[in-house]
Amino acid sequence: MSQIKAVRGTRDLLPPETELWNHIEATARRVFARYAFGEIRTPIFEDTQLFARGVGEETDIVSKEMYTWEDRARAQSEKAQMLTLRPENTAGVVRAYIEHKLGDTGLLQKLYYIGPQFRRERPQKGRYRQFFQIGAEVIGPTSAGSESPLRDAEILEMLGTLLGELGITGWMLELNSVGSAADRPRYVQALREALVDVAATLCADCQRRAVTNPLRVLDCKVPEDQGKINELPKIADFLDEDSRAHFAMVCAALDACDVPYTINPRLVRGLDYYTRTTFEFTHGGLGAQNALLGGGRYDGLSEAIGGPKAPGIGFAMGADRLVLTLQAQAAEGGANNAAILVDVYIAPLGGAQQAQSLVLARELRRAGLRVELGDGTFRLKKSFEMGNKLARKIVLFGEEEAASGIVTIKDFETGEQTKVPRGELADFLSTKHSRFPVARE
RNA sequence: GCGGCUAUAGUUCAGAGGCAGAACGCCGGUCUGUGGCACCGGAUGUCGUGGGUUCGACCCCCACUAGCCGCCCCA
Numbered sequence: 001m002s003q004i005k006a007v008r009g010t011r012d013l014l015p016p017e018t019e020l021w022n023h024i025e026a027t028a029r030r031v032f033a034r035y036a037f038g039e040i041r042t043p044i045f046e047d048t049q050l051f052a053r054g055v056g057e058e059t060d061i062v063s064k065e066m067y068t069w070e071d072r073a074r075a076q077s078e079k080a081q082m083l084t085l086r087p088e089n090t091a092g093v094v095r096a097y098i099e100h101k102l103g104d105t106g107l108l109q110k111l112y113y114i115g116p117q118f119r120r121e122r123p124q125k126g127r128y129r130q131f132f133q134i135g136a137e138v139i140g141p142t143s144a145g146s147e148s149p150l151r152d153a154e155i156l157e158m159l160g161t162l163l164g165e166l167g168i169t170g171w172m173l174e175l176n177s178v179g180s181a182a183d184r185p186r187y188v189q190a191l192r193e194a195l196v197d198v199a200a201t202l203c204a205d206c207q208r209r210a211v212t213n214p215l216r217v218l219d220c221k222v223p224e225d226q227g228k229i230n231e232l233p234k235i236a237d238f239l240d241e242d243s244r245a246h247f248a249m250v251c252a253a254l255d256a257c258d259v260p261y262t263i264n265p266r267l268v269r270g271l272d273y274y275t276r277t278t279f280e281f282t283h284g285g286l287g288a289q290n291a292l293l294g295g296g297r298y299d300g301l302s303e304a305i306g307g308p309k310a311p312g313i314g315f316a317m318g319a320d321r322l323v324l325t326l327q328a329q330a331a332e333g334g335a336n337n338a339a340i341l342v343d344v345y346i347a348p349l350g351g352a353q354q355a356q357s358l359v360l361a362r363e364l365r366r367a368g369l370r371v372e373l374g375d376g377t378f379r380l381k382k383s384f385e386m387g388n389k390l391a392r393k394i395v396l397f398g399e400e401e402a403a404s405g406i407v408t409i410k411d412f413e414t415g416e417q418t419k420v421p422r423g424e425l426a427d428f429l430s431t432k433h434s435r436f437p438v439a440r441e
Numbered sequence: 442g443c444g445g446c447u448a449u450a451g452u453u454c455a456g457a458g459g460c461a462g463a464a465c466g467c468c469g470g471u472c473u474g475u476g477g478c479a480c481c482g483g484a485u486g487u488c489g490u491g492g493g494u495u496c497g498a499c500c501c502c503c504a505c506u507a508g509c510c511g512c513c514c515c516a
């Protein structure tokens with residue numbers, strides 16, 4: 001019988017890597033809290049129509065990457081419902097915003113989420129069929145200031161701070177404005193017209209894109225094409241007065257708080273709902289999947305899925321890619337990737353000490369220490385070898401210690417050995433250990 | 442969805458038609474009150490899966506699966 005394995009594009013996350021995942025998620029939660037975001041958890045599957053109308057029928061995500069199935073009807077009279085594993089989370093958040101009438105509070109909604117998303121793409125480094133996103137959305141009625149460029153700048157400033165606290169260095173922020181819902185079609189039309197003359201001289205991919213999805217031509221990476229692509233009409237020239245002023249204000253606010261960015265007039269994104277500000281944080285060393293996170297403003301999304309006017313802006317970061325980046329940085333710094341170290345290893349020397357050693361372990365654990373317990377071997381050497389693999393310190397608990405009530409403790413790193421009365425052990429050991437030093441705070 | 446490369450021990454990898462290997466790790470011993478070191482010994486395994494060619498296949502051929510790199514797309 002053949003072995004059952006994790007399906008293509010999915011994987012198991014194991015310790016100690018999961019510790020890094022938890023650290024990333026905890027850091028994100030901490031930063032989000034400081035910016036007044038609350039957590040939202042939406043279902044992992046939704047009505048297929050949500051994504052078709054929200055993300056856009058023509059996008060690659062919807063047209064060929066979704067896990068969609070027909071849920072069976074409960075009664076003959078009922079139609080079977082088409083369901084889809086969420087390929088992204090913004091549509092779900094906006095659906096929840098509409099469904100729970102969050103706009104009626106009159107307040108700006110600042111919501112973050114952490115969870116798995118699903119897209120049926122060919123797996124690659126940093127690209128999985130089940131992948132994890134950490135994202136946030138700022139959405140609300142116009143009266144709550146949801147349309148303000150300050151929201152955009154605040155989000156971008158927060159992301160710079162978050163990446164900093166995660167210890168990710170060397171990121172680049174690329175910024176663009178794709179204009180209002182009215183600006184974009186005008187631009188696409190102009191682009192299409194301009195491409196009629198040039199397309200034939202471009203690479204094969206571009207010739208295809210010129211017809212199917214002209215915006216994608218701007219993404220071309222073929223060196224020979226770059227000159228000609230730079231000659232094409234620029235979206236910036238098609239922005240209306242409001243969009244132009246909006247974008248200028250975003251940039252001014254970023255300048256004021258020293259968030260570095262480059263304006264990339266060729267930054268286009270694959271989801272139809274984006275309007276005005278769009279952005280991407282990229283990182284070298286991620287290979288072809290170089291985007292750490294991406295996002296933008298979506299002023300018309302709520303209406304597109306049947307809700308009230310509710311401008312918003314949000315982003316999603318690829319947690320898998322944050323992990324990859326941090327692992328790569330750790331490898332550069334020559335960090336070890338050993339097993340998780342507990343604070344202390346208790347070595348009961350001999351079977352007679354076993355019961356009391358569990359009592360001692362319980363005392364220390366209740367004091368908040370991470371404790372691993374040996375198996376009662378007489379062999380001191382064995383105890384030390386095992387302890388050295390698992391813990392920072394070892395506590396010897398043999399006949400002597402049981403009789404005197406004074407245990408022997410040795411620090412593996414310094415080699416320092418001390419005798420401590422059993423009752424004072426927890427205090428003695430209570431020094432802070434952090435495997436992930438945080439840059440600030 | 443397309444193209445290329447890869448798949449052998451827990452891990453990293455050698456092995457190019459004739460007994461399945463190394464290093465690290467693991468287990469045991471020297472060693473029942475002091476680890477990291479040393480020395481001695483041991484076990485690693487359906488050679489990704491399924492077919493085929495051959496007296497004989499880890500090796501050659503075909504298919505499949507998975508991973509990596511690139512394209513595409515995106516986080």
